[in-house]
Amino acid sequence: MARIEQGAENENRLQIDWILLDPASRSQKTVTSSMTLHETAWQRPSPERLTALVEDAATAFAAALTEEAEGRIVSPEAPVRLYLWPVVGPREPLNVQLFSSLQLALQETGISVVDRLEEAQLIVSGEISLGQAQKGLRPIEIEWSMLKPDGIQIGRLLQRNRVADAELDTGWATLSRAVATAVAGSISDAIDRLPDDSVRR
Numbered sequence: 001m002a003r004i005e006q007g008a009e010n011e012n013r014l015q016i017d018w019i020l021l022d023p024a025s026r027s028q029k030t031v032t033s034s035m036t037l038h039e040t041a042w043q044r045p046s047p048e049r050l051t052a053l054v055e056d057a058a059t060a061f062a063a064a065l066t067e068e069a070e071g072r073i074v075s076p077e078a079p080v081r082l083y084l085w086p087v088v089g090p091r092e093p094l095n096v097q098l099f100s101s102l103q104l105a106l107q108e109t110g111i112s113v114v115d116r117l118e119e120a121q122l123i124v125s126g127e128i129s130l131g132q133a134q135k136g137l138r139p140i141e142i143e144w145s146m147l148k149p150d151g152i153q154i155g156r157l158l159q160r161n162r163v164a165d166a167e168l169d170t171g172w173a174t175l176s177r178a179v180a181t182a183v184a185g186s187i188s189d190a191i192d193r194l195p196d197d198s199v200r201r
Helices: 047-065 092-108 165-170 172-192
Strands: 002-006 011-021 027-038 081-084 122-130 137-147 153-164
Touching: 081 092, 092 122, 092 172, 122 172, 137 165, 137 172, 153 165, 153 172, 165 172
Parallel strands: 081 122
Antiparallel strands: 002 011, 011 027, 122 137, 137 153
């Protein structure tokens, strides 16, 4: 849930409640992040500030994305093979760009991203939802799921924000990289917490 409060000296405060849900859509953890922007920078906030806005929430969710479990962690010499399902949503250019950004971000973290579904030990899927624009800002929600090859969901991350329409049209490449970097970090942390036998077939 995003809230905008008008402050003094032409500044607006954006506060976002990030909610981690389990597979039954029950709330498991809520993290609140916020930032203050001057009116002139409100319509086009910098990617660096947007990245900072989601990184704290991503870090907090990483520990809760999967249950803590005893056992041997998968070693770096035998990385988990992950398949990235094509991102879906109402605007195909946004889907394709976010998929490419996340694929690159995952590879940069050292995760083994495979091209064939049958080779995967874990699957990550993403879905973009867009709401109606209000005062030039459009609600955007991105839901990420981590699944085992048999379809059992073992993690879910929900990102919500409000983005200027112009940012979706001309700045999505930059914004999607910021979103992908935060999500890739959460996925990497979640994989590190998986017991070894949870991904072995």
